[in-house]
Amino acid sequence: xxxxxxxxxxxxxxxxxxxxxxxxxxxxxxxxxxxxxxxxxxxxxxxxxxxxxxxxxxxxxxxxxxxxxxxxxxxxxxxxxxxxxxxxxxxxxxxxxxxxxxxxxxxxxxxxxxxxxxxxxxxxxxxxxxxxxxxxxxxxxxxxxxxxxxxxxxxxxxxxxxxxxxxxxxxxxxxxxxxxxxxxxxxxxxxxxxxxxxxxxxxxxxxxxxxxxxxxxxxxxxxxxxxxxxxxxxxxxxxxxxxxxxxxxxxxxxxxxxxxxxxxxxxxxxxxxxxxxxxxxxxxxxxxxxxxxxxxxxxxxxxxxxxxxxxxxxxxxxxxxxxxxxxxxxxxxxxxxxxxxxxxxxxxxxxxxxxxxxxxxxxxxxxxxxxxxxxxxxxxxxxxxxxxxxxxxxxxxxxxxxxxxxxxxxxxxxxxxxxxxxxxxxxxxxxxxxxxxxxxxxxxxxxxxxxxxxxxxxxxxxxxxxxxxxxxxxxxxxxxxxxxxxxx
Amino acid sequence: xxxxxxxxxxxxxxxxxxxxxxxxxxxxxxxxxxxxxxxxxxxxxxxxxxxxxxxxxxxxxxxxxxxxxxxxxxxxxxxxxxxxxxxxxxxxxxxxxxxxxxxxxxxxxxxxxxxxxxxxxxxxxxxxxxxxxxxxxxxxxxxxxxxxxxxxxxxxxxxxxxxxxxxxxxxxxxxxxxxxxxxxxxxxxxxxxxxxxxxxxxxxxxxxxxxxxxxxxxxxxxxxxxxxxxxxxxxxxxxxxxxxxxxxxxxxxxxxxxxxxxxxxxxxxxxxxxxxxxxxxxxxxxxxxxxxxxxxxxxx
Numbered sequence: 001x002x003x004x005x006x007x008x009x010x011x012x013x014x015x016x017x018x019x020x021x022x023x024x025x026x027x028x029x030x031x032x033x034x035x036x037x038x039x040x041x042x043x044x045x046x047x048x049x050x051x052x053x054x055x056x057x058x059x060x061x062x063x064x065x066x067x068x069x070x071x072x073x074x075x076x077x078x079x080x081x082x083x084x085x086x087x088x089x090x091x092x093x094x095x096x097x098x099x100x101x102x103x104x105x106x107x108x109x110x111x112x113x114x115x116x117x118x119x120x121x122x123x124x125x126x127x128x129x130x131x132x133x134x135x136x137x138x139x140x141x142x143x144x145x146x147x148x149x150x151x152x153x154x155x156x157x158x159x160x161x162x163x164x165x166x167x168x169x170x171x172x173x174x175x176x177x178x179x180x181x182x183x184x185x186x187x188x189x190x191x192x193x194x195x196x197x198x199x200x201x202x203x204x205x206x207x208x209x210x211x212x213x214x215x216x217x218x219x220x221x222x223x224x225x226x227x228x229x230x231x232x233x234x235x236x237x238x239x240x241x242x243x244x245x246x247x248x249x250x251x252x253x254x255x256x257x258x259x260x261x262x263x264x265x266x267x268x269x270x271x272x273x274x275x276x277x278x279x280x281x282x283x284x285x286x287x288x289x290x291x292x293x294x295x296x297x298x299x300x301x302x303x304x305x306x307x308x309x310x311x312x313x314x315x316x317x318x319x320x321x322x323x324x325x326x327x328x329x330x331x332x333x334x335x336x337x338x339x340x341x342x343x344x345x346x347x348x349x350x351x352x353x354x355x356x357x358x359x360x361x362x363x364x365x366x367x368x369x370x371x372x373x374x375x376x377x378x379x380x381x382x383x384x385x386x387x388x389x390x391x392x393x394x395x396x397x398x399x400x401x402x403x404x405x406x407x408x409x410x411x412x413x414x415x416x417x418x419x420x421x422x423x424x425x426x427x428x429x430x431x432x433x434x435x436x437x438x439x440x441x442x443x444x445x446x447x448x449x450x451x452x453x454x455x456x457x458x459x460x461x462x463x464x465x466x467x468x469x470x471x472x473x474x475x476x477x478x479x480x481x482x483x484x485x486x487x488x
Numbered sequence: 489x490x491x492x493x494x495x496x497x498x499x500x501x502x503x504x505x506x507x508x509x510x511x512x513x514x515x516x517x518x519x520x521x522x523x524x525x526x527x528x529x530x531x532x533x534x535x536x537x538x539x540x541x542x543x544x545x546x547x548x549x550x551x552x553x554x555x556x557x558x559x560x561x562x563x564x565x566x567x568x569x570x571x572x573x574x575x576x577x578x579x580x581x582x583x584x585x586x587x588x589x590x591x592x593x594x595x596x597x598x599x600x601x602x603x604x605x606x607x608x609x610x611x612x613x614x615x616x617x618x619x620x621x622x623x624x625x626x627x628x629x630x631x632x633x634x635x636x637x638x639x640x641x642x643x644x645x646x647x648x649x650x651x652x653x654x655x656x657x658x659x660x661x662x663x664x665x666x667x668x669x670x671x672x673x674x675x676x677x678x679x680x681x682x683x684x685x686x687x688x689x690x691x692x693x694x695x696x697x698x699x700x701x702x703x704x705x706x707x708x709x710x711x712x713x714x715x716x717x718x719x720x721x722x723x724x725x726x727x728x729x730x731x732x733x734x735x736x737x738x739x740x741x742x743x744x745x746x747x748x749x750x751x752x753x754x755x756x757x758x759x760x761x762x763x764x765x766x767x768x769x770x771x772x773x774x775x776x777x778x779x780x781x782x783x784x785x786x787x788x
Contacts, residue, residue: 118753143754146528242646243732299624299631302646302732307623443754451738458646459737480543482526482536482755 067103069162070384076375077108078382079131081121083138086329087196087365087399089113092135095394099385100378107378116140125152130370132379136192137365139244144192144366145440145484153191154369159380160190165388172387177404180363183434186486193383194363195395197402198323199342199421200251201359202238206341206416208315216343218356220288223346227295230318238292238319241308242301242454247438247446249289250453252321254435255345255360256285262353263433270437271487272478277471287463288348290456301458313338323364327417328400340417342424358431359424363404366439440486441477448473516767522760533757540761550762553735553744554769556652560720560743561773563656564663565713571660572667572712573705575603577697579668580675581683600672604665611662615729618658619645645732648740655741658726663719667712674708675701710781717777721770724749744769 064071080097082089089111097109114120118140124130125142130152136142147153160173160181173181177197184192204216212233217223227237240249258266261281268276276282300308309326311317313333320326327340334340347356367386369379385391392408395401402409402422414422425432438446452469455461477483523540527533544550579592579600606614622628622644626635631642644654678701686700702709724745728734735742735750744766752759 122753143528146531146754149528150531242737246733297625299641299643299646301737302622302624302643307627443751447750450733451736454733454737459648482539482543482757484528 066168068381070158070377070381072104072377072381073375074104075106076378077110078133078375078378079373080109080111080133080382081117081131081135082111082113083117083135083141083365084113084115085138086325087401091395091398094398096382096386096391099388099391099394100382103381103385104378118142125150125370125372128372130373132370132373132375133367133382134370135365135367141366143439143442144186144368145486147368148186148191149484152371153186154371154373154376154379156184156190156193156369156380156383159193159383162380162384165384165390172384175387175406177363177406178430179361179432179434180404182488183363183436184366185488191368193367194365195367195386195403196325196363196365197404197425198325198362198364199359199425200255200321200323200361201342201344201421201424202252203312203320203322203326203340203342203417204318205312205315205337206339206420207337208318209341216341217346218344219350220346220348224292227292227319231295235315236297236311236317237295239296239300239308239311239317240321240457241303241305242458243304245305245308246450246453246457248305248321249457250449251360252345253285253289253453253456254282255433256288256348257282258360258433259345259352259354259356259358260284260348263431266433266435267488269474270435270440272437272474272485274475275471277467277474279467282470283463283467284348286456286466290461290463290466293457296457298458301454309333324418324421325401327415331400340415341420342417344424344428354431357424357427357429358433359428360434361425361428361432362434436486436488441483444477444483445470445473519760519763519767522757523764525757526755527757528754536757540758541765543758544761544765549739549742549747550744550765552739553742553747553762554765556741556743557721557723557766557769559652560656560659560723561717564659564720565716567656568660568663568667568716569709569712572664572671573702573709575599575664576668576671576675577701580672581696581701600668603668606662607665609662611725612729614658614662615726618654618730622654645730645741646737648737651731651737651741655723655726655731658730659719659723663716667716670712671705671708674705678704710777713781714774714777717773718770721745721766721773 062068062071062073062075068074078100080092082092092111092113097111101107101109115138117134117136117138121131121134122142125147134142136144136147144153160171162172164170164172164175166175180194181190184190184194186192209215212229214226214229217226230237240246254266254269257279258281261279265276265279265281268279269282308317308320309322309330310333312320313330313335315338324342327334330340344357344359367383369376369383373379386395387403387405389405389408392403392405393412395403396409396412396414400415400418402418409422438449449470452461452466455469456463456466478485522533524535524537525533526536526539579596581592609617620628621630624631624641624643624646626632626641628641628644630644634640634642643650645651682700682704683696686696691699722745723743727741727743727746728749731741735746744762748759748762748766750759751762
């Protein structure tokens with residue numbers, strides 16, 4: 001009857017260079033791809049399942065040298081696709097692509113951006129003509145599990161072992177935040193490169209809190225007392241957007257679970273182990289956070305993240321769970337009376353295994369190089385330049401977010417929220433953790449957890465139902481042989 | 489030269505037939521094959537027999553989606569047709585008879601244009617629009633005024649028991665204008681003499697509608713019913729844009745097309761199986777409608 005938004009072709013021509021990928025070239029290429037993929041087959045055989053053969057890299061590489069340790073062919077073109085989400089794509093067009101072009105002046109680098117990675121790119125992967133570098137992020141990202149399964153991703157071991165741009169005596173792997181490579185491991189191989197260092201916690205308005213005399217709490221009793229005080233002041237103490245961002249809240253619940261029962265608990269959840277969800281620590285965390293629903297507003301179930309975040313900027317919501325991109329995301333809506341600050345989730349019990357300062361710290365914004373692309377070596381070289389101090393500082397300056405490159409933000413004047421979150425991360429030290437099931441089982445376990453979290457917090461659910469429901473789903477996934485499994 | 493004429497006709501049909509085969513028949517056929525495989529879109533599909541269908545029959549969300557589609561199938565045509573019939577009767581027949589010609593109520597020309605407006609908006613836009621209208625806090629267009637007079641916020645999209653009705657409301661709002669036009673056209677085909685005769689016999693508006701307009705409009709209503717039934721099997725765009733968590737809360741508004749969409753990226757085989765189920769449901773509906781609505785035509 002009418003257009004659905006999913007059908008829109010959202011690839012934008014890049015402002016960079018004259019050869020930006022426009023719609024017409026896309027179509028022409030797609031047509032060419034389907035012709036190449038299925039030569040001489042009958043009509044009915046020209047089917048969706050036919051084009052997975054893929055092509056082999058056409059650029060074997062050039063000579064290795066000090067400035068070119070990976071042996072990139074200096075003339076080979078490179079195609080980069082950036083997810084135009086909260087970070088936009090200015091960091092690529094203004095910083096990283098020019099850096100690459102400076103190193104390889106004869107290479108033709110094409111950059112384009114889209115908000116719908118899978119809609120735009122999946123046909124190209126199925127058809128065997130993938131772009132070289134992909135920033136696979138956002139709600140419409142492609143599933144890494146299936147990409148790995150299809151042999152689409154380039155093993156990045158060579159990149160991690162290559163010398164760093166800034167110091168030839170150091171390997172790239174030694175210049176980045178611990179856990180960065182590990183989080184990109186699939187079946188034991190480093191396929192994915194996560195560029196952004198993301199700290200998660202509870203965000204509040206430092207200026208408002210200072211004027212009211214409210215202090216961040218580290219124990220549960222103090223936290224509940226704080227919520228009472230905020231409620232007394234006529235402000236909704238805590239809330240998240242149920243319509244599309246309940247994963248901000250389940251991260252909080254699982255962070256508390258990890259604090260109570262130790263970080264290995266998240267590993268057992270990732271590995272779909274028996275009773276990983278019905279574990280006492282998860283139950284306690286769900287019970288604690290579920291009991292706070294009276295400090296929230298049930299109508300938030302129908303709101304989107306931007307709407308709740310705006311309410312926080314208007315001081316109608318005091319505490320909002322999110323990651324440290326929040327400050328730059330809300331830049332245009334933040335009044336002068338608002339100053340972002342972050343606190344870690346308070347300790348739920350008095351006998352938590354991890355300290356209250358521990359937090360969820362993850363390398364995010366996953367990039368990969370296509371193994372079946374035309375220039376995989378160039379893609380890795382592009383990453384190596386991104387991981388230089390110059391590349392990392394450029395990213396932080398344009399996006400207001402930190403990268404995994406250690407010490408790259410030194411000397412930069414960071415905005416207050418970012419400063420507060422990097423301080424919290426420093427206080428956490430090695431007590432940080434993450435989970436991966438949300439990307440491994442994105443259409444199954446993750447969606448169930450979103451609904452279960454909304455039920456727990458906004459629809460009168462309880463911890464018993466929450467853990468039983470999640471365990472049931474995890475068990476079902478484990479028993480389903482058609483779903484590819486991962487372990488870490 | 490009969491022979492030459494066939495060739496002429498065939499040459500016209502060839503292009504659409506090829507296009508139809510390539511873009512309609514072939515994807516359908518492939519979906520049937522994919523439904524029997526385990527395939528994620530990247531590797532070669534693996535034949536698994538009816539495993540996807542077994543899984544589907546044990547999937548709670550699939551059954552929820554089927555229920556919602558069936559609910560739409562009954563509610564959407566019923567509500568839309570009733571409202572559209574009422575409105576088009578008011579616009580065309582219900583007014584005073586002027587010189588033997590029946591007209592609509594005062595201002596009917598203006599209303600006719602207004603009723604058609606929603607039809608001009610894309611469903612995606614309507615989705616975004618109604619998100620703000622049905623917003624569950626005091627910023628919502630409905631909940632705002634309710635808040636002022638002290639009535640608690642109504643969770644149009646967040647309350648699982650209301651959410652599906654809200655969806656029907658939006659679909660009806662969007663569809664009604666088109667069917668008003670359709671029925672108006674049908675009504676203008678009914679000869680004035682019949683109305684005149686009924687008028688002379690002393691029929692009021694009520695009898696006029698139920699004994700004259702409705703029976704003579706049956707063919708048009710039947711067409712409307714089929715169109716709306718097909719729309720009820722879709723509803724994808726609106727669910728995707730408007731509802732909480734795209735089919736929520738907790739699967740309270742999901743429809744089959746949404747389940748297909750949710751799974752096609754990671755479990756294309758499973759998505760195809762749901763698609764096949766949708767195909768047979770639509771086919772059954774079409775066959776039933778054609779069978780049940782067989783009726784003698786009244787020519788006038």
